[in-house]
Amino acid sequence: MLMPAVELHVHLEGTFEPELIFAIAERNGMNLPYDDVEDLRRRYEFTGLQSFLDLYYENMAVLRTEQDFADLARAYLGRARAGGVHHAEVFFDIQAHTARGVPAEVALRGVSEALVASEREFGISTGLIVTFLRHLPAAAAMASLQEILRLDVPLLGVGLCSSEIGPAAPFKDVYDLAAANGLRRVAHAGEEGPAANVREVLDVLGAERVDHGIRALEDEDLVARLARERVPLTLCPLSNLRLRVVQDLADYPLRRMLDAGLVVTVNSDDPAYFGGYVEDNFRRLTEALDLSVDELAVLARNGVEAAFVDDARRGELAARTDAWVDAHRPTRA
Ligand SMILES: Nc1ncnc2[nH]cnc12
């Protein structure tokens, strides 16, 4: 029995597998600058966040029609189901599509159609979080949010991602508008950037969860605050390994974080690029750190606590986790 998982940090475009990239490129009559799927996969060697982002944005440029976006989302949901995911809050980099001429409505309708049907088709409850790109001006994010709010597409929240360069503070108005419209707020911070970036998204943007946040560990007071306020961190171990935020999973500071009382969760980020979906992240961490069933139970329960769901759904997700723990806890002599 696979551990039931809640996925809170996955970029839809980061689930775009090479086979589907080639299939959609062909359908749209586009040529890719790679010989074949293997040639593309061979390029998945990254020196850091930016080297990954360059390829990530390049590959998603084959997405053009509503069907393309729906196919991408359905492919992810099918894969997630096989990996034990029961609830997924999916990030979508809307500006990466509108900036190259795809209407927001086309992209969002495609994604949304698949997410809305997900509970019925895959048994996965979902939410859509539009993630604004930090390397673009905040005014562009504001224009994008205003446009999205005019569309009749179910939205769960907003996020901030891409290169962690420059302040997040200019995005305050965007986050305030999102909050005023009942949207949840998350933000990438403390991935490649320093602990101060984590403080900034909490204090200025009102982020309710921090995506990554691993470098918060460099600031003891911040760690104490995150623990006290129970601000969840959505960790992505295989991403951190492949983007060289950590050098070895055996050194992953997970126990330090758990011991500090941080509400850490395990997620996949961009699974098609980083060598694994959420269950692979759990498995590789378990192998590297020899995690116990009790430690896995804490991680799974943190995911349920951190999810933006109503009480009824949280109860269902918690019951699944409890059943898994009961089935896996070593029997006491
Ligand atoms: N790991 C990551 N960090 C920042 N932005 C991203 N967009 C997709 N993956 C990302």
Ligand SMILES: [Zn+2]
């Ligand atoms: Zn991310």
